[in-house]
Amino acid sequence: MTTSQPELLPGTRRALLHRIAVAQAEGRAPSLVAAVVRDGKQVWTGARTSVEGHAPDENVQYRIGSITKTFTAVLILRLRDEGVLDLGDPLEKHLPGTGVGEATVADLLAHTGGLAAETPGPWWERTPGSLRPELGDVLGERPVLFPPGRRFHYSNPGYALLGALIERLRGASWEEVLRREVLEPLGLDRTSVRPQAPHAGGWAVHPWADVMLPEPAEDLGRMAPAGQLWSTTGDLSKFAVFLVNGDERVLSAGSLREMRTPAAPHEAADVASGYAYCLGLEIRRQQGRALVGHTGSLPGFLACLMISVEDDVASVVLANCTSGPLLFAVAADLVRIVAEAEPRIPAPWKPLCEADPATLELTGQWYWGTHAFALRMTADGLLSLGPLSGNGRRSRFRANGDGTWTGLEGYYAGELLRAVRRPDGTLSHLDLGSFVFTRQPYDEGAAVPGGVDPQGWRGIG
Template sequence: MTTPQEELLPGTRRALLHRIAVAQAEGRAPSLVATVVRGGESVWTGARTSVEGHAPDGNVQYRIGSITKTFTAVLVLRLRDEGVLDLGDPVEKYLPGTGVGEATLAELLAHSGGLAAETPGPWWERTPGALRPDLADVLGERPLVHPVGRRFHYSNPGYALLGALVEELRGAPWEEVLRHEVLEPLGLRRTSMRPEAPHAEGWAVHPWADVMLPEPVEDLGRMASAGQLWSTTDDLARFAAFLVNGDERVLSAESLREMRTPAAPAETADVASGYAYCLGMEIRHHEGRTLVGHTGSLPGFLACLVISVADDVAAVVLANCTSGPSPFTVAADLVRIVAEAEPRIPAPWRPLKEAEPAVLELVGQWYWGTQAFALRWSADGVVSLEPLSGIGRRSRFRSNGDGTWTGLEGYYAGELLKPVRRPDGSASHLDLGSFVFTRQPYDEGASVPGGVDPDGWRGIG
């Protein structure tokens, strides 16, 4: 017996409520609201507040800070998919004279362009954006603090440049492009540049006393594409579902998989903590689970959206305080609670619709030198090559429609797997990026580079 997809068990719902209640109380947040997504739909929303009887719901706006960057990255990937630009293009090609022209668009998306973390002027999050209308004010006289492409260094000005790129190529303000190309198609009607009622007020909570101070709400101007947006847990739940499944009106599932793939050289500390940056998204490893999404903060607000693709569970957490609860830790715990209490029920196994003899001939055991591998063919048309010992290189391969396959991951990502056939059409060996895989270890009947000793295998004596 299974529980309907739209329902969570009472015990699961209570565990979720308990987690956010602890976060709000111990983090001293004026309010905190969270939503859990499963199967592309919101299945639970909960809230806690310091104001009795006025708990927010999934329709109340909070500022989401740097989650805005994921929206900006979607706009850039749309331009790439339309053929308007290439992610390997230098910034100079579209925005000349910035002083960071050799950095590529991909490097800006991945925070590896060498740009400074912040603007050279006053604290931009608390300064009216009208004071910085020009990119020169955002970048300053020394925009680069690291060699281009050499290391991950989070850069808010880098995403200001990407917003300017969108405006330059679309001929319209970033806000207008975002609304037309992403918000409206996805039905994100409560995501906006400026607060729209009902919305939370941003507060600073004194670290040593239970008192609060209102935070200013500034228009970020040129920095808007790095952190301007307001949204709700309901809207971000829909956005989370899109980030996994895609929507052909906005961005394909394939391009979103690319966005979720690490793209920046990791720092030593990041490797140790399991953190990596992709194209507008973050990856974190938490208690054995891989989570992708983004965090956000601005004075008065904290936010997080995380997704466990493997568990088909996502969580959104929003709070209206400058510091306090860790939104990532809370969101990760919400994902864990659902994934462990109500694990994903796998789809039924189904066989291939048609068995192709030419592919079926290739499945089974192969050897790379003396290491044994298994080639498997699954119902989705993908073949996988993995070491039987469990140790070594493994990858899945997508069919190219001509009897060859292209690697999808790991060492063999992008590499070509092709069977080499004898004159009678039977498979002699597999060629994988110049490596030869044979049916027997160093099969003398196959074309093994360097040849095989004619005396064959022997003992020591």
Template sequence: MTISAEELLPGTRRALLHRIAVAQAEGRAPSLVAAVVRHGRTVWHGARTSVDGHGPDENTQYRIGSITKTFTAVLVLRLCEEGLLGLGDLLEKHLPGTGAGEATVADLLAHTGGLAAESPAPWWERTPGALRPELGDVLGEQPLLHPAGRRFHYSNPGYTLLGALVEELRGAAWEDVLRREVLEPLGLNRTSIRPQAPHAGGWAVHPWADVLLPEPAEHLGRMAPAGQLWSTTRDLARFAVFLTHGDDRVLSAESVREMRTPAAPAEAEDVAAGSAYGLGMQIQYRDGRLFVGHGGSLPGFLAGLSISVEDDAAAVVLANCTSGPLVSTVASDLVRIVAEAEPRIPEPWRPLKGVDPSVLELAGHWYWGTHGFALRLTADGFAVLEPLSGDGRRSRFRPNGDGTWTGLEGYYAGELLRCVRRPDGSVDHLDLGSFVFTRRPYDEGASVPGGVDPDGWRGIG
């Protein structure tokens, strides 16, 4: 039997089904649906339900709670790409008079704006949004609990402000902008503000008895940008592909990459748990693998979206219960099952297409003082600087077209790498953010700051 490169092996499919079956049974979820994405397409869908003959499929809507925040973040990053605002802009510049204007746009995206986690009573998830018609009703009399920019403190009202910011700069309702600028271009036709049949009903499961209680499904009003959306595994699978690769019709790959980059200072427990937060995306390091995405919950519903960019794989898990299965953990487990059972096959190695001799001569060994490094040129035209042994500062560098490179990650992210040449054109050293890298340790023939002892290297005695 021949199996295509995109089709999962039978053993992998059974392992995925087993994982969601355990989650639904042990988590006592009325229903649970899941999907797995690999290499840009959905390769598996599974469902478990407590009602025979009524299994939900990939087009059945569930409420996705705070995954809505990632959609709102995409809208804000679009405004940044268009130059209508900057991540460092104070909220007050674009939306004055909120009482939370000390926070920047980036602060709100990363939950470092210092705002409260929830809106004032009554409990916003179980009451009509009409009870909070104005921003002041969402924020309360004292919206700030912490200094802006100092610590991570998850805030639902913060995303209400971001939704209001979108409305202010677009001159249209948040839901209309979302539909026009994200949902329609990405073909997310089953993602909506209000439920559309077929959709699951939300349930509470008694913690000490196998009985159910229906949960209300309130429209959140002003709080909608923090958690209103309904969606399906099919649509969220497509959204996961977008969050992995970007789509120039909506948001560039570079901006999506910035969303996935940690942007909030981590608390001690976050460091211990291997978790962080980017710009509208949660980041977690589990079992040796980096996951990005978001979880969501509202009364009656749980949702999880988990992506491993390195494996080019993602999973979505949705359930219709208030508590029970840890759907975000299940989602990352589904990714891990596929990645371990069927590892990603790397692209074939290909040589560079043409190379500038003046660039090629920079490849090889370099020394920062006595620390050995290697500079390697890759087929994508980038340069990689990495330590010869042990831990150390490693980064890729993007060519700028003028003989310099810009660091892309780690300690050297954003730093400029340039080659300094002697009057005769020969290479003297590399300058990386003022650090000097020479061909030999403290090369006496190079311009080393502080000079090199003329007596050279020596032994003791």
């Protein structure tokens, strides 16, 4: 939570406009529209155009391609939170007969199901969905390339399967479920499966000449959950706020944190580029800044939504061309410009209203062997464990209500932290997934695994 900040300074606004103007001109995009979100609201919009008479505004629709996958992932997480499915469930449990049922729901969300990247037959993004009326037409005769869970391999058919899963469990079309459960509650009334005026037309720009060719805007049918949606910078700005803060009518902030957590194995190239895939979201690193969101493309359109949670800044960039400007680079620069020119102002520190004495007793310095750690109680009700100096394992812990705590991230994610007391009730040590943390290095008064030499600490002589 940040304190309220004024509108962007004139110098920042000019820098943002300059960046998209360069992108549109050098990328030879018929039009490019962008927005910046800070502190939960849209604080800047800009547009450049050359062919459509006037610059598009925040209400003009563009096709957003694979950003659609993030919307589909939200619907799946809703089903999980309702207890209808578990992310570890094999697809076969809920959608039998596909031939790829060994892949789990989480595998499909994270593109680790081993499925092929594309559908067989004609280029699905430029041909009618009626050519692929059944899931078998989407999957083809060789849908699986790798064993499930082994590696990240981006798969558009995987999200078609997730759309079919949503339809099976909800008893309604993916489009209807999306409208009812996400678009309407969040007020995204300019996001739709089919274009609604005013909308941009999609163009292919000749790579070697300044001429253009209109691209078809096909209904993708079964592939819709992978890339069908049209939206605006206005709606995607609202969606960016939701992806950080959550909305209890749609999905909690906790579930969205889970969506933003890497879930796919890293390949060597991904590690080098700072790329990771989560559950319907991508994480990319640019100049030391972690950006989470999604890119998208379909013939005639490019799209990008990126959020720096740490800076509390998000950007949306849309263009109506098949190729040209590198929208991720543009979106990353828009975030950087705002974050560096007008850094986030943190909320003032405030003490806790009250503190549980039993929890307060746990805080302070602890040792795992000879490694010194500090356990702190934070204003959000969590415990935070980290090394006193240098690098080391860090994690926050959430209370379970029974005197134990569960790790939320890093090495200790999901691990149980509990305080171990002596028969007289005094605190002996902490047990963290079988690791013993003591108040002194190898405290002889605690149950240190392997015991402590009875002669104690000594020098060499």
